[in-house]
Amino acid sequence: MNKTQTNSTGFSLSSDRVSVIILLIPALIFCTIFIFIPAFWAIVGSFYSYGMTSLNDWKWVGFDNYIKASQDEFFWIALKNNFIIVFASIVLQVGVGTILAAILDRGIKYGKVIFRTIIFTPMVISSVAVSIIWLIIYDPNVGILNSILKAIGLPTPSMGWLGDPDISIWMIMIVAGWQNTGFMMVLILAGLQGVSKEVYDAAEIDGATGVKAFWYITLPMIRNILIVAILITTIGAFKVFEFVYVLTQGGPSNATQVLGTYIYLQAFNLLHMGYANALSVVLLIIALILGWFQLKASRRA
Amino acid sequence: MLTSYYLNKEECKMKQYFSRLWTGLLITFFSFSFISSSYAIDIKLWDLSGRQGQDEFYELLQKEVKKYNPDINVIVTEWENEAYKTQIQLALNGNDGPDVFFNWFGEDSARLARAGLALDLTPYADMEGGYGNFISKGWQDAGAVDGKIYGVANKAVSKYFYYDPAFFDQHNLSVPTTFGELIDTCKSIKAIDPSIVPWPMGNSERWKLNHVITMLNQRVVGAENTKADYALTAPDDELFTNPKYVEAWEKVVELNENCFNDAPNATNPELTRSMFAAQISPMMYCGTWCGGIFASEGFTDFKMFRFPRVEGGADDGTVGFLVAEGLQVSAKTKHPEAAALVASINVSDIMALADAELRGSLISNAALIDQMEDAPHWFTFYVNDIADKSGHVNVLDVLLEANVSNAYLDMGTEVLNGTKSPQEAMDFIRKVALEAKAAM
The missing domain is CATH 1.10.3720.10 (MetI-like)
Structure with a gap:
């Protein structure tokens, strides 16, 4: 029994789908903060040379690492x-x-x-x-x-x-x-x-x-x-x-x-x-x- | 109904009473919060754990700091040695790190200064309660990088051979004054009982042997000849090529064959301290922090001697191992003046005396040292001996560039295991040093 919502643009979302999205949001937020963003920065950082004590001094090295x-x-x-x-x-x-x-x-x-x-x-x-x-x-x-x-x-x-x-x-x-x-x-x-x-x-x-x-x-x-x-x-x-x-x-x-x-x-x-x-x-x-x-x-x- | 009416009236009164009470409490709470947030300055201080008398010392520091600024609260967090080395770097890069923190003075402290993570304390030297009022120029310079002061040295650590005089007397052994005599002493001890380990070596954490090779390099190669290599300023074709470095490693092989226990790389350093304190082993090379540890384990009748000179070496045996330690201030602190005050008061006359008495530290401010009561015999020995030395050498794992330092630590393990010869060890160190120099 899916109730259908139609917004002004004519785009329709079933209430189940809305629930799914709402329920996923907390997990997505945590995954983004603790997995996706760090992983992204790890990939970016792998193309640079920098140290723990020189975090503001990134030097581009391409694939050297x-x-x-x-x-x-x-x-x-x-x-x-x-x-x-x-x-x-x-x-x-x-x-x-x-x-x-x-x-x-x-x-x-x-x-x-x-x-x-x-x-x-x-x-x-x-x-x-x-x-x-x-x-x-x-x-x-x-x-x-x-x-x-x-x-x-x-x-x-x-x-x-x-x-x-x-x-x-x-x-x-x-x-x-x-x-x-x-x-x-x-x-x-x-x-x-x-x-x-x-x-x-x-x-x-x-x-x-x-x-x-x-x-x-x-x-x-x-x-x-x-x-x-x-x-x-x-x-x-x-x-x-x-x-x-x-x-x-x-x-x-x-x-x-x-x-x-x-x-x-x-x-x-x-x-x-x-x-x-x-x-x-x-x-x-x-x-x-x-x-x-x-x-x-x-x-x- | 009447009863109900009165009850309701009573309830109303009670509700009013509680409502006023809550309002009052809330106002009081927020007022106090406001007052405390307006004036309290929390200074987070990180130090190493495991030292005796640490709690009393920091209680006194809190009192002394409040004499200058009653709003400062010093919040102390203690860390285990190895964990601290990593944690401090992470914390200083984050936003919730300490305001004031312990560090070894040398490459470790200088690197933080160069990276802009440590605060320049030069402007605070002569403020009221500033460190300039308490420690000499020489001690101030221990925390200097490029002419600016980035740390306040409160103490130094050194290393000595500790020995059991009762055992030595019983077996007519004399204190060795040369490396050859040291090897002979080990041989004599083994001849007495082959199950006795003359000098227990616990190198499972790698730094134990690093302290030995530090002294052997000093004794064999000498300060003048190592200076350019250690600083990586020697020309490429000369960097770590002095054959005396190999000779120093050969001495390690000699020690391993004659003095050390089996499997030193798998032996915990704390266990070796207990072996000496329990008088299972008659001799060991240990830091100035060890005297108190042996005493706490019930052994106080020990004596000390210096790392012997090496026959034909570049050093006459009067230069000693010394690493200055102290407090630095984070460049990110929100209260630079308060943090500098805490680091400064840490070396005030009263605190220095307390540091010596409670923690057994070799303090940088000796103004009140004459007032020290019941100084243990080992403390008096350290103070007199350090004053008598002709110079000091910093330990390699603090002094050298990180990659070269790690190479020295690794090669210590390899040489002890016999998986690399002294020459191969130096070849590897030279290779790493050249790479490190090129990357500078």
Whole structure:
């Protein structure tokens, strides 16, 4: 039942449409102030050279900041680390989350709620607090990890878990995985609970049980949920900042630098705001592409 | 009905009474608001957190400022060290930043002055309560950029080796006076018990080793030879090419092999302080802020010695590490005179004495230092030793251009990890320095 309003120019608006526009206005205002305008200025700023302490002194440099990025070895290290985190997060968070969800859904009969709560708990703790807890665990002098390894006669890394450039990025991955796997588990568990029990009964008659049923029945049935989980993890991995900043600050010697921390370093420590804007635009483009995939996948899901 | 009538009449009276009361309260509220907004001057002051006696110090500052201008309210916000370095730059560019703020004097403070974010305080030196009445010309110049004063230095920090004399006496160890003796001392300590870390090094935040290389550059290369390189004014073909810089890094490798703990890049600096305070390690290199920290952790029987001279180096060991610190005023403050007054009163005779007594600061105004009661032994040592030094060197991460400073910080990590040799470290620093010079 659409009521139609006609104004003096003959232009007609349905009351539903007016309501939609009115309801959208607050969100649009906030998006404009906090997303569109900053993004616009980031794009504009990426073509200039200026610093945090020289905000009124913008110098036009065209595409120089983008050319500089393409020649900057630390930018490529940061991008590579983001990709490492993406793939490792998918394996750790989505992979382990799926297994845990399957176990909780069909593998155990008692204590499901307790296990689900325990596994989900790290998710509700602040990432900074989680990082500090792990900073203490990893400490080469007083950390519990080294103590355990030494107690059972195993070697510990001589440069420390977070001081060795070859392993530090993986140590960060473990922390991120520890915190986020619970969320993935809950997401996938919701998908699993939507799979009809009758399908498993029919498969059982055909001889598909246990791992076989999981592989041939469960995984295809929750395919769309898995795609969404992978995309959420991927976008999260590209936005990662706090774990790296608290645990290593991008070190040792830029070995754990990711785009987020590298942009921060360039903007606030080295005062290259224009260059930091250019790096942010690169990150924005990556996030937009991934966001588009996520949108498509969630609609299909 | 009659009851109802009287009730209504009573209600009316009550309503009238409350209405008058509200009107009165509103008038009073707006009057006070008007009066307070007319006269109160809120001065936002940002400082670093974590120093003992800070609350008492700022309570006293508020009282002292009110003696000159009773309308000034000093609102103090404290920040953690690393967060502050970023936050202050953001805040000064915004519209809600501090009026008065802490800074390290050197490139950090000069950059803000050059960018027009720090107020020129020269005109306020000789006003009533102005800093010119309290600190010497030499200390005023610590905050000078191009002949103008952009900051009021209230204190300085230095660094010393702290050692456990009981441990040294027990094992017949003597205080090292040369770098070679320092390495020998480390070797002797390890020979006593290989599990003892002679000098704990926590470089997880990178600046710890930066302070060591600052002193090694001074001892090995010397102030005269580093001056043009640090200022990026040396010709391109000479910039950071002095082989003595590599020699300084080689000393770091020697220290890492003989003195430091495993995994220094993964070790927290606070933990290393606790290792010394708990007498687990017998020696460490730490700032003048550390004496109070060790004491607060229950260890007061420590002694200090200077960073030893390097055999064959350019420095005789009498030049020390010293970074002046103080308050700057935001160029955007709405109350420049009041803000300048707060920065000035911060170095008044009374405040300087309180700074020394409450916060253990090495103050810029020593007018009342004789009145200091029960000065701890480490404070007396700092004051006497700094007065006895032939010169001072600023720390590299404050002194150098931001990119070169970052390169030095990164190379500290690399050299400690053994992922870059001293020569490779200097090659990288030179490359960054050339780029920074070209961009200037």
